[in-house]
Amino acid sequence: MANAQAGWYDDGTGQKRWWNGENWTDDIQPPPPAEPGIGGMISRAQADAVAGAQPRPAPTGMSYVVLQVVLKEKFFGSGSNNLVELEGVINRQAALGYRLHTISTASSGSTGFGGGDRIQATLVFERLV
Numbered sequence: 001m002a003n004a005q006a007g008w009y010d011d012g013t014g015q016k017r018w019w020n021g022e023n024w025t026d027d028i029q030p031p032p033p034a035e036p037g038i039g040g041m042i043s044r045a046q047a048d049a050v051a052g053a054q055p056r057p058a059p060t061g062m063s064y065v066v067l068q069v070v071l072k073e074k075f076f077g078s079g080s081n082n083l084v085e086l087e088g089v090i091n092r093q094a095a096l097g098y099r100l101h102t103i104s105t106a107s108s109g110s111t112g113f114g115g116g117d118r119i120q121a122t123l124v125f126e127r128l129v
Contacts (some may be wrong), residue, residue: 009056019057055092063127065098071119086121098125 001087010027015107018027035043061063070080090100102124 008055011056011059023060024057027075032064041081053089055089055096057096058098058127064101065093065127067093067123067125069121070122071121082119089123093123093125097128099128100124101126 006019006021007018008016011024013026015031016029018025031047053067055067056065058065067089069086071085079082086103100123103121105117105119105121
């Protein structure tokens with residue numbers, strides 16, 4: 001099995017937790033304070049979308065990791081590179097020793113300004129033993 005390198009990873013709670021290469025430690029980095037107003041709301045939504053797609057090891061004793069990827073909404077036409085983005089998420093998690101077990105997608109049904117759509121992909125990864 002390819003072990004995840006030591007480092008700060010999102011532990012699934014919105015915090016970054018130190019992974020020592022074998023186990024989670026009690027060392028955490030709390031999220032930065034929220035910005036006020038609409039700019040803060042937009043920043044938090046973007047940060048949540050990015051955090052959900054970050055590669056991370058499974059918690060101690062677990063074999064699965066669930067990542068959620070909010071794919072880009074293309075305001076006009078097609079060509080949003082969503083498949084390239086999904087490929088990147090899958091390859092980064094595979095580099096930590098996981099294989100894709102299940103993937104599902106959901107569409108928001110929005111039409112954007114020029115026919116775009118927002119899609120959320122939920123990916124379940126299984127640790128290789």
